[in-house]
Amino acid sequence: MGHGNTMVGNFKNLIELRDHFSDEMVCIKHLEAVRWDDGAYCPYCGCKKVYRFKDGKTCKCAECRKRFNVKVGSIFEDTKISLQKWFMAVYFLTAHKKGISSIQLSRDIGVTQKTAWFMMHRLRVATNTQSFNQPLKNIVEADETYVGGKEKNKHFCKRVEGSQGRSTKSKVVVLGIIERGGNIRTKAVHEVSQNTIRNYVFDNVVFGTKIMTDEFRAYGGLADFYFHSTIDHSKGEYVVSGSIHTNTIEGFWSLMKRSIVGIFHHISRKHIDLYLNEFTYRYNTRKETSENRFNLMLSNCKGKLTYAQLIHP
Numbered sequence: 001m002g003h004g005n006t007m008v009g010n011f012k013n014l015i016e017l018r019d020h021f022s023d024e025m026v027c028i029k030h031l032e033a034v035r036w037d038d039g040a041y042c043p044y045c046g047c048k049k050v051y052r053f054k055d056g057k058t059c060k061c062a063e064c065r066k067r068f069n070v071k072v073g074s075i076f077e078d079t080k081i082s083l084q085k086w087f088m089a090v091y092f093l094t095a096h097k098k099g100i101s102s103i104q105l106s107r108d109i110g111v112t113q114k115t116a117w118f119m120m121h122r123l124r125v126a127t128n129t130q131s132f133n134q135p136l137k138n139i140v141e142a143d144e145t146y147v148g149g150k151e152k153n154k155h156f157c158k159r160v161e162g163s164q165g166r167s168t169k170s171k172v173v174v175l176g177i178i179e180r181g182g183n184i185r186t187k188a189v190h191e192v193s194q195n196t197i198r199n200y201v202f203d204n205v206v207f208g209t210k211i212m213t214d215e216f217r218a219y220g221g222l223a224d225f226y227f228h229s230t231i232d233h234s235k236g237e238y239v240v241s242g243s244i245h246t247n248t249i250e251g252f253w254s255l256m257k258r259s260i261v262g263i264f265h266h267i268s269r270k271h272i273d274l275y276l277n278e279f280t281y282r283y284n285t286r287k288e289t290s291e292n293r294f295n296l297m298l299s300n301c302k303g304k305l306t307y308a309q310l311i312h313p
């Protein structure tokens, strides 16, 4: 991912992060180095001829004459919270295995809970990075899970009934595909039908890949394009002949659910995609250093999320 090597100053933990980002200007310079690694550009017209003011942070575009700084056009635009606090939040979100709740964040960095909640959602926008969009291959596992409601009942319902396109009024269904040793993709859907699953798999998995799923009927139809193996949990099967299992993705679901229960408590349907971004981001950067995960997220901070958008998407 590149950024880690070119950055000024290294940090391996929260103490070092705090020491390094000692004031606002250091943070601004760091954000510039990450966002503008190819040189400063105007966020309004894209022009790369930019004048700098003596204050060290304000720039002016030679083309459209507008003034800006590195935060304009990013999730940090118009924020009243210091970048020092934002950077800590980025660290908590990227380095903590289960993330951090807005209550905890509000206490840790001294902002109101409402502010912390809004910050976390903005940061989740930056975890939706295009760098994970390579098609999945080799051996993949596909599975779906249900967020909200009682787990025991859903499991029972799924296995026994096994019907397609069941009502999901009280809960959200999340589809996931994971490449063993590689990345995961997740997506919230309204129903689990053969069609939904096939389209999602087609969009994300190279034809001819080995796919492992459970025996749920909606995964039928994949065998025409993939090497499809199934495992029958209802018969007590968990691993068939070594490589045939869905343990990798089930491990991801289980961590995600423990985070939801222990930290987020409740995830509303309209915000589920933002949370999925966050869980996916942490998984897909699991082999990176804390610093790389931190910088990758900062480099992806382009975009905006207003409070109004968040409340009424």
Ligand SMILES: [Zn+2]
Binding pocket: 042, 043, 044, 045, 046, 047, 061, 062, 063, 064, 065, 066
């Ligand atoms: Zn311009």
